[in-house]
Amino acid sequence: MIIGCVTGDVDCLGAPVLARFLAKRIAAREDFVLDLRGLSFLGAAGLATLLEAASAAAEANVSWAMVTWGPVVNRVIEAIGVSTVLPTHPTLLDALADVKAGRQRLDRAPARTARRPVFAGSGRLPPTL
Numbered sequence: 001m002i003i004g005c006v007t008g009d010v011d012c013l014g015a016p017v018l019a020r021f022l023a024k025r026i027a028a029r030e031d032f033v034l035d036l037r038g039l040s041f042l043g044a045a046g047l048a049t050l051l052e053a054a055s056a057a058a059e060a061n062v063s064w065a066m067v068t069w070g071p072v073v074n075r076v077i078e079a080i081g082v083s084t085v086l087p088t089h090p091t092l093l094d095a096l097a098d099v100k101a102g103r104q105r106l107d108r109a110p111a112r113t114a115r116r117p118v119f120a121g122s123g124r125l126p127p128t129l
Contacts, residue, residue: 001031001099003092007038010046018046022053031063031103033095039072047076054085061109063102065095 002025010018025032034050036042050066057064065087068074077083087102089095 011043015045
């Protein structure tokens with residue numbers, strides 16, 4: 001399991017760096033904890049990056065969690081109403097336990113089959129190449 005510590009600002013300049021880190025973990029199918037206690041600012045670009053990671057991790061069967069403390073991250077997550085989507089915990093031990101439990105749930109779940117994308121609104125499958 002990987003633990004990534006993020007510090008400073010995650011705004012339009014920092015979000016791409018975080019996105020690359022998250023994409024590598026998810027592509028490698030590595031479970032991870034993202035420690036955000038060192039953040040001084042979480043902007044819209046950073047929040048969008050975390051939400052995209054949550055979706056990608058679910059699709060890739062990757063278990064992950066975040067450690068958040070204080071208002072920098074928690075206030076943004078609560079204000080936007082995504083606390084049920086982003087796995088936040090007040091301590092590293094809680095986050096590690098959640099990732100471990102998530103891995104156990106994923107390992108017990110039946111394997112998902114790959115889905116072909118559907119054109120938005122049409123209900124039709126895209127043409128095969």
